[in-house]
């Protein structure tokens with residue numbers, strides 16, 4: 001009897017398990033097709049031989065990675081030296097994306113905080129206002145940005161008419177222009193998660209802190225920030241990661257000198273001049289880098305949680 | 310980080326060792342308006358040092374608003390608030406030497422229990438180790454030492470409540486504000502915490518301002534009670550004052566159970582007022598200033614001040630018929646119907662019922678009371 005009942009019980013859980021798998025199947029298929037398959041394809045392509053008019057020859061080769069990391073001179077016969085060109089592009093991209101993330105945080109945090117502390121009925125209006133520009137195509141927004149920032153553009157005209165400056169400030173084709181462009185491209189990704197976190201925050205905790213003699217600044221640092229940290233981290237990742245691989249803002253606002261990874265990869269797949277395995281290899285390096293950064297973040301986070309607990 | 314208000318209050322407290330009569334909190338003509346809505350209508354009250362003072366009233370009457378004004382979370386629309394003689398209405402909350410136990414506890418979820426309790430001490434300028442050791446003592450006081458390393462979410466409601474209490478008491482505030490701190494606890498725990506709070510107040514000598522909508526809780530715990538309704542003070546007095554000498558109909562009805570009878574005053578002589586209650590029944594009770602002959606007012610008689618007998622007893626006696634007996638544990642409530650008159654509830658304690666019988670419904674009985682038992686109410 002007992003054994004029968006037990007086996008009956010496990011049969012029930014098995015039924016649920018298989019039903020669950022069956023129900024999850026569409027999600028697995030979609031994830032497989034749209035996430036896993038492209039990554040695996042990229043991985044494979046990065047180890048193939050390039051065909052000169054784009055495309056690949058199905059023959060194993062490490063040439064793409066070799067080209068990325070090493071310099072063997074013009075005829076490939078010198079001893080291998082590290083090739084800094086692409087690593088520098090990566091470094092600059094990381095730096096630019098980091099700066100854009102910090103800029104977004106500096107502007108996005110107060111914005112999100114402001115919205116989340118408005119009356120409940122007007123919050124959706126503010127959120128809507130923030131998202132309005134993003135109904136317009138990114139390319140058009142970036143071009144408009146270029147128009148705004150150029151030497152004869154409205155910004156410089158305005159500054160000159162106020163007498164603040166005598167000659168136009170050159171913003172276009174600088175690092176700062178790229179950072180501004182990235183900041184503007186991804187600002188809502190910073191604002192929205194922080195907004196959600198602040199909205200969930202229970203403000204009676206700030207009152208409790210003030211009641212216990214904490215000034216506004218200390219309350220923000222010791223009570224509010226720890227509570228909304230997950231939102232801030234999510235916002236930073238959501239801005240940093242796409243900024244890192246972005247090519248519109250660097251191309252249009254940064255000019256040739258401020259080339260970023262996104263542009264490098266884009267070029268490899270464009271027209272006939274490209275090098276697909278090299279583009280795929282650069283993508284794999286980028287992907288690994290993002291994964292490593294995220295993993296370090298997650299590790300630190302769980303360490304901090306453990307230390308607190 | 311020394312701050313003026315705290316030191317000033319500290320100074321006052323020290324000077325207060327001499328029998329001066331500086332009140333802990335003095336609220337003078339305080340008005341609070343939210344837009345056009347007036348939440349508090351000119352409240353004045355004085356709370357003495359070391360007092361267990363309760364603000365009692367139904368939900369929405371403005372208790373929390375008044376408490377938040379004292380803590381500094383709401384500004385005062387009109388009027389003044391003094392703490393040991395110093396005006397504090399313009400000080401931000403973090404500069405008022407007053408701590409609050411919040412209704413929802415508002416513990417910091419990312420900090421341990423010990424860090425929660427140490428927070429206020431650190432903010433007062435204590436070193437981290439000093440704050441922690443003091444916080445440990447506070448946790449001992451509320452019997453939570455073994456939970457020091459846990460997060461608030463790992464404690465039960467009652468334990469969280471005690472943490473909130475320890476956290477608010479740790480910096481030794483001049484005045485502790487408690488906003489319905491026990492309302493989320495079950496009955497048994499609530500009763501235990503009522504006693505614990507009362508003891509803590511005596512031990513620490515800190516002035517407690519306690520908010521509740523539970524009249525029984527207020528009567529049990531308080532030195533004095535302010536009964537509020539719709540933003541107005543109805544009565545201020547000791548629990549016995551409020552219970553036995555309610556000033557008006559609201560207070561009589563809100564505090565405890567009572568028989569509220571519509572009466573008109575027929576005659577007043579020798580400090581006694583004779584009233585009739587309809588159906589030809591008459592009652593005499595003590596005269597109340599402001600109620601003259603011909604007034605149509607209410608008379609309040611507590612059910613436990615009434616007793617029944619088969620023959621009219623000395624004092625006031627009214628003839629009626631038993632309608633129903635209701636067993637309520639320690640007592641029996643009997644509803645007695647006067648002929649063409651109002652119903653009375655008579656409460657008989659089960660312990661002093663002794664050899665008295667429970668009379669069946671339908672039995673004709675006399676309802677009796679002493680002369681002073683009934684109380685005429687203004688409005």
Ligand SMILES: Nc1ncnc2c1ncn2[C@@H]1O[C@H](COP(=O)(O)OP(=O)(O)O)[C@@H](O)[C@H]1O
Nearest residue numbers: 343346348366367368369370371372373374375
């Ligand atoms: N921020 C506010 N804005 C408008 N009205 C408020 C606000 N806070 C409280 N009130 C109103 O003031 C009255 C008193 O509220 P409260 O002090 O919380 O009552 P209690 O604590 O006695 O239940 C209520 O009618 C409430 O709706």
Ligand SMILES: [Mg+2]
Nearest residue numbers: 369372373374
């Ligand atoms: Mg309240």
